[in-house]
Amino acid sequence: MPAKKPLILVTNDDGITAPGIRTLISIMNEIGDVLVVAPDSPQSAKGHAITISEALYCDEMVIDKNAPQTEYACSGTPVDCVKMATHEILKRKPDLCVSGINHGSNAAINVIYSGTMSAAVEAGIEGIPAIGFSLLDYSLQADFEPCKPFIRKIVKQVLKNGVPKGSVLNVNIPKLPEKSIKGIKICRQANAHWEEDFDKRETPMGRTYYWLTGKFVNEDKGEDTDEWALANGYVSVVPTQFDLTAHHYIQELNSWEFNEK
């Protein structure tokens, strides 16, 4: 860790007042100088959305008078928050970006829907070491205390080692008392998916509408996955990349007859 305090950008997708981000801010205040740029309202499941058809608001605000961080609430998505922090507020790159602590899992395929992780990925695209943290508890009353020592350890290692180029870290923490958590495990993303079930209803005016609901299905039995680690009491850490090329298929596709007459 450098002698000079690192500048840490904190964001999330549950909104700037969510208990998860308040916990993360308090931990980051122990480690560095903290800038918070987070959505002014919940932005869960917004994926890597950015706001291009609407104007963005981004206002400085004080949520905790006794805390040292500077905070901005932004009307946009988590990814907008990272862009706004880097290119408008700071006009330079922070030393680290942490996103979360998300209320709910971002393991397995959830990473792709997650606003929390998309913020971390956006920071990664900009070349900023970045980590997304999630606790496997959707409740607004979730107990974030057991997360703290693991977040401290992971941030300390990232500040020491950097994050491997072209990737960010996806950290999920099981809903367990601290002493029941067995440690930190490096994992791959489990091959799982959601089976949707639309809850079909009718408005008082007689128009059909739907709520998106679903069941998470993990068919991946590997013991090297994030789902396995979490089910077995470990904090999972998945290095997550944003080069989406399936490099191993390029040779196969080159054998297809795309250019035949």
Add this chain to the structure above:
Amino acid sequence: MPAKKPLILVTNDDGITAPGIRTLISIMNEIGDVLVVAPDSPQSAKGHAITISEALYCDEMVIDKNAPQTEYACSGTPVDCVKMATHEILKRKPDLCVSGINHGSNAAINVIYSGTMSAAVEAGIEGIPAIGFSLLDYSLQADFEPCKPFIRKIVKQVLKNGVPKGSVLNVNIPKLPEKSIKGIKICRQANAHWEEDFDKRETPMGRTYYWLTGKFVNEDKGEDTDEWALANGYVSVVPTQFDLTAHHYIQELNSWEFNEK
């Protein structure tokens, strides 16, 4: 191609009335039975967002009385459209999902922000062969005619070969007359990014707001990238995956001292 006509799901992110999707529907009607489930309004840059905090509407509509396809306009994102088509309207998997033709590039890092590509990726997650098509012309008056023979060739090959497991195809088409396009090239995603520039303004009431603008920066000089192919007159095809694990970093991360006291 099976003797029985394939069932093809068509979606996009520019909205159900955009010229790009109307062109794609007309090509797919030559090849199979077509179901259209597309957003009722523009959903560009919505990434892999899904709608979980609002109700979804999805209404059957007739846009072209003389065309054979069935069409639904959905109030949600492109990813919602794919979920709605598969789990509510069809209650089975289509044989192919095509998304687009997007008005504008989805090459390089644009893939991660793109609603068009996120719809294709969602179909891929569900195990449906899927292709996203984009034309490098943002205009609503774009000429989609030159795209047609290339889209026919690629769809024909996908119906013959399937799509490699765990991936979908990201197809970008240069803005050129058909005879100037040199062919189809299998590529990797160029390592590029956006440099944001926020256009800061004031509302008539005196509140500051911003428009997100930016400049696309490609520092990747590789001749195997989608950006190179497009700049040199080729249609680019990138196999795009949704296992975001940076597998090559797992060993390195295992050497970190995460679990030291």
